Amino acid sequence: MTLRVLIADDQELVRTGLRMILDAQDGIDVIAEVTNGREAVDVAQRLRPDVCLLDIRMPVLDGIEATRLLAGPDVDAPLAVVVITTFDLDEYVHGALKAGARGFLLKDAGPELLAQAVHAAANGDALIAPSVTARLLASFADAAPSGPPAQPVDALTEREEQVVLTVARGRTNVEIADELHISLSTVKTHLASLMSKLGARNRVEIAMWAYETNRVPR
Structure with missing residues (x-):
């Protein structure tokens, strides 16, 4: 197409x-x-x-x-x-x-x-x-927040926390799969679950949430 x-x-x-x-x-x-x-x-x-x-x-x-x-x-x-x-x-x-x-x-x-x-x-x-992913998002996290970060509907699993960090560092789905030793379909499943729990529309918002909640070491 x-x-x-x-x-x-x-x-x-x-x-x-x-x-x-x-x-x-x-x-x-x-x-x-x-x-x-x-x-x-x-x-x-x-x-x-x-x-x-x-x-x-x-x-x-x-x-x-x-x-x-x-x-x-x-x-x-x-x-x-x-x-x-x-x-x-x-x-x-x-x-x-x-x-x-x-x-x-x-x-x-x-x-x-x-x-x-x-x-x-x-x-x-x-x-x-x-x-520029990490530096850009980190700079925004340091800016005055517009409000408290959203809380997940359900607690994130340990694996989802790992996926959040890789997304925040700008990794692609293939890179996430390689880094965490999981399949590409599993990566997509975790991303879909994270979007649902965080009310995020895409991986950009997942990354921004990771910085807003200080999950990414700087």
Whole structure:
């Protein structure tokens, strides 16, 4: 199946580069380019792309609000959003993840990681640039909290606690399976259980919860 992607960025050079990279990938087709967040929301709601690739800083409506309108907890039929940014410690990224983004990448991530992020988002997974995952989430954990972290519906098992730590460190499902010596299907089962217990929509929120509850040594 070909994945349909919308690109939103106010810089023409960036949009052109992203389109060239994605159109060169098998199974990905860029169906629209827009220059601001308001256009992104309007066009995405009309075309229903498989993945929306949104810049954080855009005119009219920024990437955070656009993400919230497309993928937020109050959206009946949320779309998959991947946020892209120039700065690995952009202060807006945390807000975008909270607003429902399934991950974020730096604009210099490279073709392979960009394609992986698109496929992950379309599959209901999430990908954060591995080079900045731990530092980024740790920096947000150090920021003033908006409220106490959510408590799990049921206590986490010992194995689930281990999976939480690997997710927080940016490990992929395959890497988690190798590190914990379990099957890939077992990893997916644990992730599904964690999302249910924590009320998390994706692995990004699991990772953020791990830092908010000081489960990750720093």
